[in-house]
Amino acid sequence: EYGEEGLMNKQEKLLRRRTTIQDSDNILESPKIKPLGKKRLKYIQKRALQEYPFLKSVTDAVLITDMLGEDYPIIYANEAFELMTLYSKEEVMGKNCRFLQGNLTNPETVVRIKNGIQNG
Numbered sequence: 001e002y003g004e005e006g007l008m009n010k011q012e013k014l015l016r017r018r019t020t021i022q023d024s025d026n027i028l029e030s031p032k033i034k035p036l037g038k039k040r041l042k043y044i045q046k047r048a049l050q051e052y053p054f055l056k057s058v059t060d061a062v063l064i065t066d067m068l069g070e071d072y073p074i075i076y077a078n079e080a081f082e083l084m085t086l087y088s089k090e091e092v093m094g095k096n097c098r099f100l101q102g103n104l105t106n107p108e109t110v111v112r113i114k115n116g117i118q119n120g
Helices: 003-016 038-051 053-057 079-085 107-119
Strands: 063-065 074-077
Touching (some): 038 053, 038 074
Antiparallel strands (some): 063 074
16 A cells, blocks of 8 residues: 555654654653553554554564653564564563564664664
């Protein structure tokens, strides 16, 4: 539906965009959040799919983190991520992505990713 270029543009916007998820009770602003429970994480995942429906058609592994939350918790993982890593969504929700790094992780790659996140 989006084509490769359109999908990349959508993904870039997703990564750069700072969204506020609003519900009937409050506005979820990450710096003020307590750790998220399972019910709240499911709600956030549902809202992510509503706001970014292209995520349903992405066949590569995808993780989304809350860049405003304490220690950048994972708030979305797709099935391709589960198949690639053998971690279930439930296992990764609320964790920082650092747990995926191991002895074979290239430290230069980690630095490049970190710099990319900090510099937008």
